[in-house]
Amino acid sequence: MTGQLARHAPVLAVRWRAAATLGATTLVGLAAFLWPFLAQPGSGLAHGSDAPWLFVLLIALLTALVVAELSGGGLDAKTVAVLGVLAAAGGALRVLGGGTAGLEPMFFLLVLAGRVLGRGVGFVLGALAVLVGAFLTGGVGPWAPFQMIAAGWVGFGAGALPRASGRLERVMLAGYGLVAGLLYGVVMNLWFWPFLTSGAPAGAAFVPGDPVAANLSRYAAFYLATSLGWDLPRGVLTAVLVMVAGRPVLASLRRGTRRAAFGTTGQFVAGHGEGG
Amino acid sequence: MTRAHHDPRLPRLLHPAAWWAWAIGLAMAASRTTNPLLLALVVAVVGYVVAARRELGAASPFGAFLRLGLFVIAMRVLFQALLGGGVPGRTVLLTLPEVPLPPGSGGLRLGGSVTLEGVLAAAYDGARLAAVLACIGAANALASPRRLLRYVPATLYEVGTALVVALTYAPQLVEDARRVRAARRLRGHAGRGPRELARLAAPVLDSALERALDLAASMESRGYGRSVHRDARSRRQATTLTLVGLGGVVAGVYGLLDGGSAPLLGLPLLLVGSAAASASLAVGARREPRSRYRPDPWAAPEWVVLASGAVAGGLVLVAAQRGVQDIVVQTSPAVWPTVPWLPVVGLLLGLVPAWLSPLPPLRAVERVGDSRVIHTKGIRSAS
Numbered sequence: 001m002t003g004q005l006a007r008h009a010p011v012l013a014v015r016w017r018a019a020a021t022l023g024a025t026t027l028v029g030l031a032a033f034l035w036p037f038l039a040q041p042g043s044g045l046a047h048g049s050d051a052p053w054l055f056v057l058l059i060a061l062l063t064a065l066v067v068a069e070l071s072g073g074g075l076d077a078k079t080v081a082v083l084g085v086l087a088a089a090g091g092a093l094r095v096l097g098g099g100t101a102g103l104e105p106m107f108f109l110l111v112l113a114g115r116v117l118g119r120g121v122g123f124v125l126g127a128l129a130v131l132v133g134a135f136l137t138g139g140v141g142p143w144a145p146f147q148m149i150a151a152g153w154v155g156f157g158a159g160a161l162p163r164a165s166g167r168l169e170r171v172m173l174a175g176y177g178l179v180a181g182l183l184y185g186v187v188m189n190l191w192f193w194p195f196l197t198s199g200a201p202a203g204a205a206f207v208p209g210d211p212v213a214a215n216l217s218r219y220a221a222f223y224l225a226t227s228l229g230w231d232l233p234r235g236v237l238t239a240v241l242v243m244v245a246g247r248p249v250l251a252s253l254r255r256g257t258r259r260a261a262f263g264t265t266g267q268f269v270a271g272h273g274e275g276g
Numbered sequence: 277m278t279r280a281h282h283d284p285r286l287p288r289l290l291h292p293a294a295w296w297a298w299a300i301g302l303a304m305a306a307s308r309t310t311n312p313l314l315l316a317l318v319v320a321v322v323g324y325v326v327a328a329r330r331e332l333g334a335a336s337p338f339g340a341f342l343r344l345g346l347f348v349i350a351m352r353v354l355f356q357a358l359l360g361g362g363v364p365g366r367t368v369l370l371t372l373p374e375v376p377l378p379p380g381s382g383g384l385r386l387g388g389s390v391t392l393e394g395v396l397a398a399a400y401d402g403a404r405l406a407a408v409l410a411c412i413g414a415a416n417a418l419a420s421p422r423r424l425l426r427y428v429p430a431t432l433y434e435v436g437t438a439l440v441v442a443l444t445y446a447p448q449l450v451e452d453a454r455r456v457r458a459a460r461r462l463r464g465h466a467g468r469g470p471r472e473l474a475r476l477a478a479p480v481l482d483s484a485l486e487r488a489l490d491l492a493a494s495m496e497s498r499g500y501g502r503s504v505h506r507d508a509r510s511r512r513q514a515t516t517l518t519l520v521g522l523g524g525v526v527a528g529v530y531g532l533l534d535g536g537s538a539p540l541l542g543l544p545l546l547l548v549g550s551a552a553a554s555a556s557l558a559v560g561a562r563r564e565p566r567s568r569y570r571p572d573p574w575a576a577p578e579w580v581v582l583a584s585g586a587v588a589g590g591l592v593l594v595a596a597q598r599g600v601q602d603i604v605v606q607t608s609p610a611v612w613p614t615v616p617w618l619p620v621v622g623l624l625l626g627l628v629p630a631w632l633s634p635l636p637p638l639r640a641v642e643r644v645g646d647s648r649v650i651h652t653k654g655i656r657s658a659s
Binding site for chain 1: 444448557
């Protein structure tokens with residue numbers, strides 16, 4: 001009953017302003033990631049080596065805006081505390097898994113928490129967990145805004161999955177984790193791929209102003225050569241963790257949200273103990 | 277702010293935003309040139325300032341950023357060598373065995389001859405990115421991004437609080453995980469891999485959520501989460517600015533991507549949109565007045581550091597605009613790069629903070645301590 005209730009009333013409702021901001025950010029984010037394929041010859045970006053830097057700033061600004069809008073109603077103390085603690089867990093997982101080849105156990109937490117706490121919290125949590133990981137390792141670089149928005153999408157998507165329960169839910173989440181882990185890698189390569197430009201390897205580098213198909217095939221070569229080996233373990237690890245640990249973790253997250261009773265406000269009842 | 281804050285000899289922590297602005301100025305300079313000598317100068321300048329003004333006791337990520345930069349250069353050169361390049365080169369360094377590929381692979385090439393020109397172009401390009409990374413690493417080392425967190429606009433206050441909570445609890449969570457793991461090991465479960473991680477997750481997460489609720493209760497009892505009164509006007513203002521900003525940014529990006537559109541649709545629209553979006557964060561912040569605990573002052577040394585970064589970036593930018601020779605080094609045919617004087621002067625001005633910014637407190641204490649030790653030693657040896 002309460003589990004159903006938690007699903008009906010999300011912790012952070014995505015209202016129209018937040019939805020509009022998120023939509024616009026997603027558009028600009030897609031442009032930021034995909035501009036090597038989209039920029040037409042002769043356009044402002046086609047020759048610039050500045051475009052990646054421009055998008056770093058733009059994505060940072062828009063991520064701040066989305067997070068501000070999503071939390072616009074004023075987060076109550078419980079949401080702040082739960083978000084903080086989950087982001088801490090995500091950041092710690094990121095630091096722990098940081099050294100080993102592409103193994104990022106953080107995604108496992110993002111998928112499950114996004115599922116339980118809803119789209120809004122999923123997005124904010126993804127962005128925050130990445131930032132916490134960056135702060136803990138002391139490395140806030142130009143990649144941080146891109147990672148934040150990509151991890152935010154992962155959490156958001158987990159919250160937007162259709163309703164299911166039991167084993168079916170876990171299989172669905174595991175499948176989502178696998179896909180999300182792979183897509184995250186595809187998208188994250190794109191932000192630095194254009195840096196490998198200008199007099200670069202003909203086979204696998206971005207050539208400004210080239211037709212989309214040619215650039216896409218080069219990107220595919222680049223991806224297969226460098227990145228798949230990192231992304232596949234990440235996706236598989238997320239899926240395996242969801243299958244193995246999904247049940248207890250989902251249960252403890254649901255228990256936690258039920259105990260937190262988000263969205264309820266205390267009320268004083270009049271009429272008892274009068275004149276005592 | 278007192279007058280003492282203007283004195284660069286008074287040891288204190290510089291405003292973090294000043295360090296970040298300085299580093300961004302130098303990063304901009306680095307992103308404008310492929311001259312390896314200039315890039316080496318950028319890295320040397322930021323390295324010197326980090327060595328002179330980094331607070332002691334904190335972990336320094338500067339080395340990690342430098343290593344990452346070296347990795348970037350190595351990757352670029354390796355790719356160039358393996359996959360060949362678009363750079364026509366005549367000086368063949370060595371010839372790798374070439375793997376024949378089907379004709380439909382879009383000009384892809386594996387192996388073949390490695391030319392000096394191609395390797396140089398790749399190395400210069402990698403060095404540029406490495407120098408930018410070094411600047412950002414310097415900013416991380418000089419002013420921890422955590423300190424910047426205090427200056428998030430009030431619209432992001434709640435999320436900022438969540439971030440502070442996260443940073444406070446993360447070490448505790450690691451400690452929790454270690455304890456659960458030790459307990460499991462004592463019971464003879466010495467497992468590894470995902471199954472073990474799964475066993476760890478539930479108890480750690482349970483206690484973490486428990487702690488979160490305790491924290492929330494204590495925050496509420498201290499007055500956190502009181503409702504903020506917003507008047508309809510400021511809310512409307514913020515909404516309008518947000519929407520205008522978003523529209524401007526989306527249209528501006530479209531204008532930049534689309535070759536046929538009017539030039540006005542591109543960058544100017546993007547700038548207007550970004551300005552409106554930033555303003556909406558600021559307008560939202562104005563409706564929630566919050567006080568700050570012991571704010572960092574912004575005094576003369578901050579201005580000096582900011583100006584030093586801006587001048588360094590600006591002079592290199594000017595040189596690049598004017599097409600000063602060897603700011604972009606030609607690679608085919610390969611020539612030894614010369615050193616243009618204007619960018620060098622600019623970059624050397626980036627060194628100013630190494631002398632004209634205040635020493636961080638712990639470093640100042642250590643310096644005083646050192647001189648005392650030398651002093652007493654001197655007295656002892658004399659007596």
